[in-house]
Amino acid sequence: MKHGPPARSVPGVTDEIFASGDDPADGWFGESVAESYDDPGGANAPEAIRPAVELLTELAGGGPVLEFAVGTGRVAAPLAARGVPVSGIELSRAMAARIAGKPGGDRVDVTIGDMTSTRVGTGFSLAYLVFNTINNVTSQDGQVDVFRNAAAQLRPGGLFLVEVGVPDLRRLPPGQDTVPFAVAPGDDGGGYLGFDQYDVVTQLFTSNHVRVAPDGTGRFRRIPFRYVWPAELDLMARIAGLRPKYRWSGWDRAEFTADSTSHVSVWQKA
Numbered sequence: 001m002k003h004g005p006p007a008r009s010v011p012g013v014t015d016e017i018f019a020s021g022d023d024p025a026d027g028w029f030g031e032s033v034a035e036s037y038d039d040p041g042g043a044n045a046p047e048a049i050r051p052a053v054e055l056l057t058e059l060a061g062g063g064p065v066l067e068f069a070v071g072t073g074r075v076a077a078p079l080a081a082r083g084v085p086v087s088g089i090e091l092s093r094a095m096a097a098r099i100a101g102k103p104g105g106d107r108v109d110v111t112i113g114d115m116t117s118t119r120v121g122t123g124f125s126l127a128y129l130v131f132n133t134i135n136n137v138t139s140q141d142g143q144v145d146v147f148r149n150a151a152a153q154l155r156p157g158g159l160f161l162v163e164v165g166v167p168d169l170r171r172l173p174p175g176q177d178t179v180p181f182a183v184a185p186g187d188d189g190g191g192y193l194g195f196d197q198y199d200v201v202t203q204l205f206t207s208n209h210v211r212v213a214p215d216g217t218g219r220f221r222r223i224p225f226r227y228v229w230p231a232e233l234d235l236m237a238r239i240a241g242l243r244p245k246y247r248w249s250g251w252d253r254a255e256f257t258a259d260s261t262s263h264v265s266v267w268q269k270a
């Protein structure tokens with residue numbers, strides 16, 4: 001997988017790209033990530049998932065639906081539990097292995113593969129790709145391929161939905177390339193530091209996570225992404241034969257404005 005700009009080295013901290021024991025075929029979401037991905041709170045809280053499932057159910061109009069990068073079934077399983085026929089494509093076996101154990105998960109039909117090219121069928125009324133995962137595809141061509149692959153599997157009039165952040169470049173002071181998103185020193189001498197590092201020429205960025213133990217030893221993990229603008233997504237959709245239908249700032253369908261930090265966008269197949 002292509003890397004973003006190298007993060008600055010941190011003295012005394014291990015640069016850990018893949019945790020030992022993870023299967024490289026699982027990409028950035030190996031067993032060491034999958035084992036805690038469903039921990040309670042944050043994006044796993046019922047109040048975070050419910051509005052997504054409600055909107056997806058309505059847009060599906062009875063389905064069937066296809067989730068790109070279905071992960072552990074955080075969204076797909078509750079959607080299936082509501083009676084919507086759900087298929088999913090997922091790169092990581094470690095992530096996908098968690099789906100069947102959830103309510104509704106045994107009804108999710110999962111294919112292991114790359115969402116830029118893997119086909120599971122045609123005639124879907126809705127395909128969707130959430131939680132910033134379009135950014136995991138680290139080339140513009142690859143992101144266009146995601147749109148093409150979604151469009152090819154939709155029925156005429158079918159919808160493709162993407163949930164993704166607006167690139168955070170307004171927080172980047174001139175001459176700097178790094179935006180911290182968490183600085184959390186612990187009382188025990190350890191702590192956590194998270195920061196994104198941008199290359200505004202290539203649109204590649206890395207998310208960097210430094211965890212320091214009380215004894216001063218640390219683990220440094222960086223994950224490469226490609227940020228993408230809303231207007232650029234509209235052009236990708238057009239290339240794939242899709243037309244803009246909705247753009248909201250979130251699952252609650254609030255208006256998308258200049259101050260929105262993320263968006264839920266929907267395109268329709270002609």
Ligand SMILES: C[S@@+](CC[C@H](N)C(=O)[O-])C[C@H]1O[C@@H](n2cnc3c(N)ncnc32)[C@H](O)[C@@H]1O
Nearest residue numbers: 029069070071074090091092095114115131136
């Ligand atoms: C942030 S998780 C999102 C999982 C799930 N959609 C959710 O909302 O919880 C990103 C997922 O995308 C998967 N992924 C990344 N690149 C992929 C690709 N090219 N094809 C299929 N899955 C991919 C990862 O393995 C991981 O499970």
